[in-house]
Amino acid sequence: MIMLSISPISAFSDNYIWCVAHNGEAVIVDPGDAAPVLKYLDQHQLKLSAILITHHHYDHVNGIELLCEQYPQIPVYGPQNQCPVINQRLNHGESIRLLGHDIDVIAVPGHTLDHIAYYIADTQPNPLLFCGDTLFAGGCGRLFEGTAEQMLDSLGLICALPANTAVYCAHEYTLSNLRFAQEVEPANQNLQDRIADASSRRAEGLPTVPSELALELLTNPFLRAGNSAVQASVNAHTGTKCWEKKDIFANLRKWKDNF
Numbered sequence: 001m002i003m004l005s006i007s008p009i010s011a012f013s014d015n016y017i018w019c020v021a022h023n024g025e026a027v028i029v030d031p032g033d034a035a036p037v038l039k040y041l042d043q044h045q046l047k048l049s050a051i052l053i054t055h056h057h058y059d060h061v062n063g064i065e066l067l068c069e070q071y072p073q074i075p076v077y078g079p080q081n082q083c084p085v086i087n088q089r090l091n092h093g094e095s096i097r098l099l100g101h102d103i104d105v106i107a108v109p110g111h112t113l114d115h116i117a118y119y120i121a122d123t124q125p126n127p128l129l130f131c132g133d134t135l136f137a138g139g140c141g142r143l144f145e146g147t148a149e150q151m152l153d154s155l156g157l158i159c160a161l162p163a164n165t166a167v168y169c170a171h172e173y174t175l176s177n178l179r180f181a182q183e184v185e186p187a188n189q190n191l192q193d194r195i196a197d198a199s200s201r202r203a204e205g206l207p208t209v210p211s212e213l214a215l216e217l218l219t220n221p222f223l224r225a226g227n228s229a230v231q232a233s234v235n236a237h238t239g240t241k242c243w244e245k246k247d248i249f250a251n252l253r254k255w256k257d258n259f
């Protein structure tokens with residue numbers, strides 16, 4: 001079993017660019033900015049061997065060109081989109097092999113239509129998911145291109161992964177997501193505990209990412225549209241009486257957009 005070491009590289013105000021490394025080789029996920037990545041690779045004596053892209057937004061792709069100037073031969077994997085610097089296009093259900101591991105591609109449209117996630121099943125102690133701006137710690141991405149129903153289906157695919165999957169999202173939005181979650185589910189004790197834990201991590205300047213999928217299922221309202229407390233809260237907020245998961249989810253997303 002090849003052990004991977006995974007580290008966040010901070011970029012912009014709240015982005016995490018993920019560096020997955022083994023034996024001096026690094027795979028970078030969503031390099032929105034090249035400078036911090038080059039600095040990190042240099043500091044840790046790593047050689048870039050591939051780039052993985054989850055979707056086309058600038059804060060996930062803008063560093064590719066400069067990285068490829070330094071590493072002209074590397075594959076840049078990404079979804080089917082208009083981004084010209086991606087040279088290996090991936091579809092849902094495909095797998096690629098990097099750093100001794102199979103990486104599965106899951107299409108997760110919603111935040112954008114091209115959005116994909118990368119899942120590595122055979123890592124210890126947990127499987128890994130790099131999900132860009134789809135599932136956040138305590139929240140989910142805004143719907144810029146897709147529908148609420150598409151996002152709900154995409155999150156459903158993620159929820160079907162093993163509960164101990166480590167979820168690596170691309171932003172440090174956790175505390176503000178959890179503030180919203182608390183508004184939705186004030187009586188959720190798991191959520192209270194998570195807020196305390198995330199607050200102390202942030203106070204120490206530590207990332208709250210990755211999180212475990214099991215914790216998301218207990219505390220992330222966007223994965224809990226089937227929960228009666230979440231449904232009651234959404235209905236009370238919007239003045240509706242709908243019980244279908246897709247309607248609850250759509251109203252929850254609108255609520256968060258204006259929170």
Ligand SMILES: [Zn+2]
Nearest residue numbers: 055057111133
């Ligand atoms: Zn995005």
